[in-house]
Amino acid sequence: xxxxxxxxxxxxxxxxxxxxxxxxxxxxxxxxxxxxxxxxxxxxxxxxxxxxxxxxxxxxxxxxxxxxxxxxxxxxxxxxxxxxxxxxxxxxxxxxxxxxxxxxxxxxxxxxxxxxxxxxxxxxxxxxxxxxxxxxxxxxxxxxxxxxxxxxxxxxxxxxxxxxxxxxxxxxxxxxxxxxxxxxxxxxxxxxxxxxxxxxxxxxxxxxxxxxxxxxxxxxxxxxxxxxxxxxxxxxxxxxxxxxxxxxxxxxxxxxxxxxxxxxxxxxxxxxxxxxxxxxxxxxxxxxxxxxxxxxxxxxxxxxxxxxxxxxxxxxxxxxxxxxxxxxxxxxxxxxxxxxxxxxxxxxxxxxxxxxxxxxxxxxxxxxxxxxxxxxxxxxxxxxxxxxxxxxxxxxxxxxxxxxxxxxxxxxxxxxxxxxxxxxxxxxxxxxxxxxxxxxxxxxxxxxxxxxxxxxxxxxxxxxxxxxxxxxxxxxxxxxxxxxxxxxxx
Ligand SMILES: [Zn+2]
Numbered sequence: 001x002x003x004x005x006x007x008x009x010x011x012x013x014x015x016x017x018x019x020x021x022x023x024x025x026x027x028x029x030x031x032x033x034x035x036x037x038x039x040x041x042x043x044x045x046x047x048x049x050x051x052x053x054x055x056x057x058x059x060x061x062x063x064x065x066x067x068x069x070x071x072x073x074x075x076x077x078x079x080x081x082x083x084x085x086x087x088x089x090x091x092x093x094x095x096x097x098x099x100x101x102x103x104x105x106x107x108x109x110x111x112x113x114x115x116x117x118x119x120x121x122x123x124x125x126x127x128x129x130x131x132x133x134x135x136x137x138x139x140x141x142x143x144x145x146x147x148x149x150x151x152x153x154x155x156x157x158x159x160x161x162x163x164x165x166x167x168x169x170x171x172x173x174x175x176x177x178x179x180x181x182x183x184x185x186x187x188x189x190x191x192x193x194x195x196x197x198x199x200x201x202x203x204x205x206x207x208x209x210x211x212x213x214x215x216x217x218x219x220x221x222x223x224x225x226x227x228x229x230x231x232x233x234x235x236x237x238x239x240x241x242x243x244x245x246x247x248x249x250x251x252x253x254x255x256x257x258x259x260x261x262x263x264x265x266x267x268x269x270x271x272x273x274x275x276x277x278x279x280x281x282x283x284x285x286x287x288x289x290x291x292x293x294x295x296x297x298x299x300x301x302x303x304x305x306x307x308x309x310x311x312x313x314x315x316x317x318x319x320x321x322x323x324x325x326x327x328x329x330x331x332x333x334x335x336x337x338x339x340x341x342x343x344x345x346x347x348x349x350x351x352x353x354x355x356x357x358x359x360x361x362x363x364x365x366x367x368x369x370x371x372x373x374x375x376x377x378x379x380x381x382x383x384x385x386x387x388x389x390x391x392x393x394x395x396x397x398x399x400x401x402x403x404x405x406x407x408x409x410x411x412x413x414x415x416x417x418x419x420x421x422x423x424x425x426x427x428x429x430x431x432x433x434x435x436x437x438x439x440x441x442x443x444x445x446x447x448x449x450x451x452x453x454x455x456x457x458x459x460x461x462x463x464x465x466x467x468x469x470x471x472x473x474x475x476x477x478x479x480x481x482x483x484x485x486x487x488x489x490x
Contacts, residue, residue: 066442066445067425070411070412070414070415070445071412071415072415072418072425072441073419076418076419077418077424077425079171079422080418080422080423080424080425081424082171083173083422084424084427084431086167087163087167088431090159090163093159094156094159097155097156097159101155102368102372105368111365111367111368112358112365114144114147114364114365115140115144115359115363115364115365118140118143118144118364119140122137122140127139128143132208133208133362135208135359135360135361135362135363136204136205136207136208136360136362137362137364138201138204138205140364141200141201141204141362141364141367142200142201144364144365144367145196145197145200145364145367146193146197148367148368149193153189160185164181164185165178165181172280172422173279173280173281173421173422174278174279174280175276175277175278175279175280176277176279180277180278184241184278187240187241191237191240199222200367202218202221203218206218207348207361208361208362211361214345215338215344215345216338216341218341219334219338219341222334222337223330223334226330226333226334227330230326230330231288231289232289234285234287234288235288238273238287242273242274242275243273243274244271244272244273244274244296245272245274246270246271246272247270247271247272247297247302251307252302252307252310253270255307255311256270256295256297256310256311256314257270257295259311259314259315259318259403259404260295260314260318262403263315263318263319263321263322263403264322265286265293265318265321265322266293267293267294267295268288268291268292268293268294269294269295270294270296270297271294271295271296271297272296272297272298272299272302273296273297273298273299274299275298275299275300276299276300276303279300280300280420281298281300281421281422282298282300282301282304282416282417282420282421283297283298283300283301284296284297284298284301284313284314285317286314286317286320286321295314297310297314300420301313304416304420305413305416306409306412308404308406308409308412309412309413309416310413311404311406311409312400312404312406312410312413313400313413313417315400315403316396316397316399317396318399318400318403319395319397319398319399319403320392322399323392323395323396323399325392325395325396328388328392329388329389329392332385332388333385336381336385340373340374340377340381343373344370344374347369347373348366348369348370349361351366351369352366357369382434382435383433383434383435385437386433386434386435386436386437389437389438390438390439393437393438393439394439394447397410397439397447397448398447398451401448401451402451405455407448407449407451407452410448411445411448411449414441414444414445414448415441417441418441423441425440425441425442426440426441426442427440
């Protein structure tokens with residue numbers, strides 16, 4: 001029995017492979033499999049498994065011409081799928097290592113062994129015994145966390161090196177030197193460790209002081225923190241990784257400032273972010289809040305995109321801003337966070353008070369247990385978050401199309417981004433559903449087509465209505481205001 005997978009049927013996986021093979025004179029035996037159980041089919045194909053009774057893909061030719069028509073490079077798509085496949089396998093390998101590692105830790109009791117080791121060490125090193133409340137040893141906890149982080153970092157160095165340095169360089173996405181990569185990684189790891197250490201110290205302080213309500217307080221602190229970070233991170237942390245220079249005066253700057261003004265968004269300036277010494281992928285964003293809000297464009301985009309394309313990409317970002325998407329994401333994320341923390345509260349109470357697995361709620365040995373809860377919960381809620389994010393992205397695209405009316409530039413930018421960033425244009429629906437925070441490039445291009453035809457139909461009907469009243473035959477006149485509200489189409 002076949003299971004219907006929501007979303008469009010991705011014949012394109014097969015189609016791109018087919019047209020690639022054809023272009024390079026490779027004979028393709030038999031028909032290309034294409035079924036509604038798209039994931040199964042493409043998985044099977046990827047692994048060379050013959051699928052009995054696979055349906056000949058009549059849509060393949062259509063999908064191939066779709067790609068060609070929109071300037072999506074077939075060879076880049078081949079590479080993009082290969083790259084995505086390797087990354088998926090590496091992620092699975094990572095999960096397998098984590099699961100195996102945790103199995104060893106819990107079955108051998110390494111979580112308690114490390115705590116006992118630190119407690120023994122504290123006998124001869126008094127400061128470690130600092131105990132503001134009975135059973136709460138903040139410094140032992142910090143040391144425990146430091147040791148775990150150190151061990152995890154060592155274990156995952158080969159994987160991080162391969163996935164973060166070797167692969168992106170091999171596929172031409174990263175141009176970072178080894179030294180630059182190490183420096184970047186150290187900066188990121190240091191900032192990450194400091195934040196996590198502060199957060200964990202706070203959580204255990206709350207577990208000691210407010211054992212019944214710690215989860216609520218933690219949720220409130222996290223909410224507060226994410227609001228601050230969302231607004232300040234671009235200003236505080238991005239400059240640690242990238243150099244910013246003002247975009248010189250000229251037509252492009254003028255157009256971008258006008259676009260922001262039409263979206264009633266005040267910006268402090270337009271800046272170029274130097275990404276080209278690190279990556280070949282392109283991006284543009286609206287960063288900061290209030291007085292510090294600015295338009296930021298990657299130099300990788302300035303170099304290769306037409307002003308129209310840059311305008312459309314920025315319009316998408318302005319759409320996010322107009323729709324207050326950052327707040328929607330923070331609030332939805334917070335609801336999930338509060339839920340997760342409450343589950344963690346119940347689980348922790350159960351293992352400590354009922355099962356007596358650990359000495360107390362503030363026992364440092366509970367850290368690995370909490371990690372498991374967080375990781376498992378994260379795995380479950382990620383698809384939910386992605387589903388919501390894809391909806392917001394769709395609406396931002398809708399705004400970009402309405403505000404600029406530049407359908408072709410929108411589609412060209414999408415194709416260019418896919419080629420440049422090595423994005424799989426049409427992933428299988430299950431992969432898109434689970435892992436993608438944005439709609440697939442093919443869906444976004446089709447969205448623009450649908451927008452164009454509905455705008456055309458609207459203008460045709462209006463023209464028919466007004467034929468007797470006006471002599472104007474310019475349908476674009478009605479679109480020139482650009483002040484239409486983003487959601488009016490839906
Ligand atoms: Zn977006």
